[in-house]
Amino acid sequence: MKANPDKPSSHAYYRDSDGFLVLNHVVPASEIADIYGGLWKIEETFKVTKTGMLSLRPVFHSRQDRIRAHFLICFISLVLERLLELQLGWKYSAKSIQQSLSRFNAVQLANSNIYQVAYYDVIVDSILKTLDIDISRKFLQQSDIRRILGQTKKKDYED
Numbered sequence: 001m002k003a004n005p006d007k008p009s010s011h012a013y014y015r016d017s018d019g020f021l022v023l024n025h026v027v028p029a030s031e032i033a034d035i036y037g038g039l040w041k042i043e044e045t046f047k048v049t050k051t052g053m054l055s056l057r058p059v060f061h062s063r064q065d066r067i068r069a070h071f072l073i074c075f076i077s078l079v080l081e082r083l084l085e086l087q088l089g090w091k092y093s094a095k096s097i098q099q100s101l102s103r104f105n106a107v108q109l110a111n112s113n114i115y116q117v118a119y120y121d122v123i124v125d126s127i128l129k130t131l132d133i134d135i136s137r138k139f140l141q142q143s144d145i146r147r148i149l150g151q152t153k154k155k156d157y158e159d
Contacts (some may be wrong), residue, residue, distance in 0.1 A: 044094060045078065087130045092123050100124050106140065115140045 061067045081094055086095075100123035106115040116139055128135055133152060137144075 005066050034049055036099065045082070084130075088126055091126070091156065097127070101127070106145070115142065 061070055081097065084097065085092070085094060092100075100121050103119040103121075104117050104124045107118045108115050117135060117137075120135075129150070133148060135148065140148075
């Protein structure tokens, strides 16, 4: 389907002599600047997939279904990571979020039902506040942890 290249239309298109699709769409300079300004997110996404926790480097799967499953898990992780960055207002890089979350944990005290939060920082605090998860106490019982996990499953997170 070819459109008349002389006829102004925001949705018209045609194929050039090489077969490439050409859009007849005038884009204001400010919109081009906005698009160009957002390229850093795309570049960082590639960096995260290559070097971050979401490494898409060669995997040792030989079956097609396992390769696809691995890629799907990585892609979903990346989407969740980007949504978290968005919810945090782009204040923290993907790398700093990954580092903080990988360090964040609780340690069971010897022969007890008590857990001590072993790592907590500003980024973890922001994430927990954004997700409305209260882990303000330094010591938690196993029942407290189960209750918190149960509450997070029931929440309806909105944009």
